[in-house]
Amino acid sequence: MEFKLADIGEGMQEAEILHWLVQEGQAVKEDQPLLEVQTDKVTAELPSPWNGVVARRLKAEGDIVRVGETLLEIEVGGEAPAPAQAAAASRPSPAARPEGPPAAARAPSGRVLASPATRRRAREWGIDIQAVQGTGPAGRVTTGDLERQRLGAAAALPAQASAAAAAPRSSGPAPAIAQIAERQPLQGLRRAIARNMAESHRDIPTAAQLDDCDVTELWELRRRWNRELAAMGTDEHLTMLPFLLKAAAVAIRRHPDVGVRFDSERQEIVRQKELNIGIAVDTPDGLIVPVVRDVDRLGLRALAREIVRLSSAARSRSLVQSETEGGVFSVTNHGAVGGIYGLPIVRRPEVAILGLGRVREEPVVLEGQLAVRRILHFSIAFDHRVLDGADVGRFALTLRDLLEHPDRLLLEVQ
Amino acid sequence: MGYLREAPNDWEPLRLTAEDGKPLPEVQLPSAETALEIFRWMVFGRIFDQRMLSLQRQGRIGTIGSIRGQEASAAGLGVALRQEDWLAGSYRELLTYLVHGVPAEALITLYRGGVPGPFPAGVRALPVQIVIGAQMPQAAGLGLALKLRQEPAAVVACCGDGATSEGDFHEGVNFAGAHGLPVVFFVQNNGWAISVPRARQTASATIAQKGFAYGMPAALVDGNDPLAVYEVCREALERARAGGGPSFVEAVTYRLGPHTTSDDPTRYRPDSEVQAHEGRDPLPRMRRYLEAAGIYPDGLQEQLEEEARTVLGEAVAAAELRPPVTPEQMFDLTWAKETPQAQRDRERSIAELREVGEL
Numbered sequence: 001m002e003f004k005l006a007d008i009g010e011g012m013q014e015a016e017i018l019h020w021l022v023q024e025g026q027a028v029k030e031d032q033p034l035l036e037v038q039t040d041k042v043t044a045e046l047p048s049p050w051n052g053v054v055a056r057r058l059k060a061e062g063d064i065v066r067v068g069e070t071l072l073e074i075e076v077g078g079e080a081p082a083p084a085q086a087a088a089a090s091r092p093s094p095a096a097r098p099e100g101p102p103a104a105a106r107a108p109s110g111r112v113l114a115s116p117a118t119r120r121r122a123r124e125w126g127i128d129i130q131a132v133q134g135t136g137p138a139g140r141v142t143t144g145d146l147e148r149q150r151l152g153a154a155a156a157l158p159a160q161a162s163a164a165a166a167a168p169r170s171s172g173p174a175p176a177i178a179q180i181a182e183r184q185p186l187q188g189l190r191r192a193i194a195r196n197m198a199e200s201h202r203d204i205p206t207a208a209q210l211d212d213c214d215v216t217e218l219w220e221l222r223r224r225w226n227r228e229l230a231a232m233g234t235d236e237h238l239t240m241l242p243f244l245l246k247a248a249a250v251a252i253r254r255h256p257d258v259g260v261r262f263d264s265e266r267q268e269i270v271r272q273k274e275l276n277i278g279i280a281v282d283t284p285d286g287l288i289v290p291v292v293r294d295v296d297r298l299g300l301r302a303l304a305r306e307i308v309r310l311s312s313a314a315r316s317r318s319l320v321q322s323e324t325e326g327g328v329f330s331v332t333n334h335g336a337v338g339g340i341y342g343l344p345i346v347r348r349p350e351v352a353i354l355g356l357g358r359v360r361e362e363p364v365v366l367e368g369q370l371a372v373r374r375i376l377h378f379s380i381a382f383d384h385r386v387l388d389g390a391d392v393g394r395f396a397l398t399l400r401d402l403l404e405h406p407d408r409l410l411l412e413v414q
Numbered sequence: 415m416g417y418l419r420e421a422p423n424d425w426e427p428l429r430l431t432a433e434d435g436k437p438l439p440e441v442q443l444p445s446a447e448t449a450l451e452i453f454r455w456m457v458f459g460r461i462f463d464q465r466m467l468s469l470q471r472q473g474r475i476g477t478i479g480s481i482r483g484q485e486a487s488a489a490g491l492g493v494a495l496r497q498e499d500w501l502a503g504s505y506r507e508l509l510t511y512l513v514h515g516v517p518a519e520a521l522i523t524l525y526r527g528g529v530p531g532p533f534p535a536g537v538r539a540l541p542v543q544i545v546i547g548a549q550m551p552q553a554a555g556l557g558l559a560l561k562l563r564q565e566p567a568a569v570v571a572c573c574g575d576g577a578t579s580e581g582d583f584h585e586g587v588n589f590a591g592a593h594g595l596p597v598v599f600f601v602q603n604n605g606w607a608i609s610v611p612r613a614r615q616t617a618s619a620t621i622a623q624k625g626f627a628y629g630m631p632a633a634l635v636d637g638n639d640p641l642a643v644y645e646v647c648r649e650a651l652e653r654a655r656a657g658g659g660p661s662f663v664e665a666v667t668y669r670l671g672p673h674t675t676s677d678d679p680t681r682y683r684p685d686s687e688v689q690a691h692e693g694r695d696p697l698p699r700m701r702r703y704l705e706a707a708g709i710y711p712d713g714l715q716e717q718l719e720e721e722a723r724t725v726l727g728e729a730v731a732a733a734e735l736r737p738p739v740t741p742e743q744m745f746d747l748t749w750a751k752e753t754p755q756a757q758r759d760r761e762r763s764i765a766e767l768r769e770v771g772e773l
Contacts, residue, residue, distance in 0.1 A: 003472075004473070006473020006474075007473065008471055031465070031468045042676065042677065042678040043678065043680075044471055046471045047468045047472060048472075113682055113683070114681070114682075115682070116681070119681075138684040138686070
């Protein structure tokens with residue numbers, strides 16, 4: 001019979017074999033421990049379900065075994081062969097240990113006490129928590145102990161770390177190339193992002209257009225308006241984003257195919273009355289995309305206020321579901337953390353997304369002369385099932401025209 | 415100034431026997447027959463725990479909590495119960511369920527993710543509660559029913575020290591106190607709520623004193639002295655059955671094993687503490703008592719262990735023969751008479767499962 005690794009945690013995927021507690025050819029009784037494994041959560045002995053003889057051990061100490069893989073074969077009801085046979089039956093196993101009671105080789109239970117949060121901090125700081133002198137109750141290692149260790153050993157730490165990295169593994173036949181320091185399950189928002197991104201990436205044949213435009217005039221206009229706002233005594237402040245959203249909305253009204261939703265199951269293009277645009281917000285938990293409603297109907301100041309409101313609600317995780325739904329287009333700002341070029345992922349069921357780089361001064365040729373201008377690099381990623389390059393090219397041309405000539409943009413603002 | 419008063423904090427747990435098994439002076443002890451009955455169940459609980467752990471590691475049952483070290487509390491309480499009493503407990507009281515008449519096969523089936531069906535006719539026990547503290551208000555409700563029906567029976571509501579921080583605990587105990595219901599609240603304080611030690615659970619010197627706040631008498635008992643647990647529970651249950659109202663018992667014991675099979679206590683609990691408590695294991699302590707009292711037949715424990723293994727072997731085999739649980743059964747056991755809403759939920763769920771090929 002094959003003895004397989006079961007899910008002995010709650011949803012565990014794999015375990016590491018720490019020690020074999022039986023040899024090939026050895027007789028075992030029901031519930032006798034066969035081997036010891038280490039999972040994410042526990043170290044556990046796995047007992048035999050049957051009386052019989054160990055026919056074959058299929059894994060070696062140090063192996064990472066997935067749930068459902070066979071660990072060993074047991075001949076149920078069999079009897080241990082005579083010593084000579086046992087030697088013959090016992091295949092040379094690199095993991096086989098010399099004589100000695102298995103208990104002697106068991107993992108020492110001398111683990112230091114520490115909370116999971118402290119252990120995680122130790123891993124993040126590259127500190128071996130076993131080596132830290134704990135000052136908490138019963139010698140528990142606290143975060144304070146880690147801080148002392150880090151400050152006190154800041155200079156010595158790199159040397160220690162590299163020595164530890166160079167040290168070969170003490171057990172196991174072949175040293176593993178990499179040792180797992182931690183396996184962290186994706187949770188909550190991260191899990192949702194992972195699923196959405198993977199689905200979009202898998203389902204959407206994405207093409208992209210990269211472009212730039214000269215936003216010097218818009219930049220100056222914005223600065224003048226901000227001075228006006230300051231003089232009025234409001235605490236309002238205009239960033240580039242309301243202008244860019246407005247320009248995108250105007251361009252979508254002129255090229256409506258870019259601002260649609262695609263129902264891939266029914267192979268239908270869904271046009272929506274409301275022109276709602278998602279804005280990607282970087283939060284401590286991950287990316288959240290609240291949706292600004294009716295971008296075409298809002299004035300620039302109202303738009304700016306709405307962007308501030310939604311962004312802060314996203315960061316405090318207080319958005320309601322309706323505030324993240326119903327978009328027909330999205331804007332993401334990889335320039336916010338300094339990026340110039342970026343290639344965003346289209347958010348299903350939308351069909352296009354605008355990625356914005358940081359505005360910077362660049363030398364450009366203007367009417368035959370070199371000039372220093374403020375340049376915005378942008379990218380438009382799109383779903384090639386629904387849109388072609390030419391559609392997006394025309395959209396990009398309009399967008400660029402509006403951004404380079406703010407008077408044309410303002411003419412369209414309602 | 416000086417108006418505030420402190421609660422007394424010099425309360426020592428009641429004991430009838432010492433660590434060496436010798437009776438303390440001038441105590442009234444249960445009969446030899448009762449003592450042997452309690453011991454038999456303690457041995458059964460120990461073997462049951464080993465067997466369940468083993469089955470879990472072999473992938474034959476799901477996650478399970480260890481009861482090792484708490485057999486005295488569970489068996490002392492269980493033997494004090496009468497057939498007409500109701501038991502409302504959690505996964506840490508599996509031994510009490512067994513003593514009260516729930517067959518091992520039903521519990522093993524439950525932990526195989528199966529549906530054990532209702533417990534056998536005449537076994538008055540709520541399903542094993544997994545939600546921490548949720549059984550406490552349910553037990554108060556049972557108590558109200560017994561009172562309204564004027565049945566001379568009691569309810570025992572069991573929980574752990576961790577559950578005493580839950581709202582459900584306070585709601586249940588308060589309701590029983592306010593309405594004078596025949597409920598015995600039995601808290602097994604095993605020192606740890608997963609990784610939270612008792613000292614971090616509450617600022618009260620004892621958990622027992624919480625009973626006073628809800629207007630009921632309380633006892634603090636050494637939970638590793640099964641005879642003391644039995645006597646305290648017997649008094650509390652008799653009082654409840656006779657219409658005397660609720661009472662509160664804290665049994666101080668220790669969880670020798672992990673919280674569950676998914677827990678590694680070496681991460682948060684000092685080995686020295688566990689070793690000290692291994693020395694106070696209630697099972698050898700009870701055996702020492704029986705030996706000292708001259709009522710321990712030679713080889714009794716080994717014989718009881720063998721019997722337990724046989725019973726459990728048959729129970730495991732029977733449980734593994736049961737057909738696997740189906741999604742419909744989730745609905746079958748929710749309502750006695752299904753509501754229209756539940757009916758729609760059932761139909762929609764099953765249609766969806768069919769659609770994705772899970773059914």
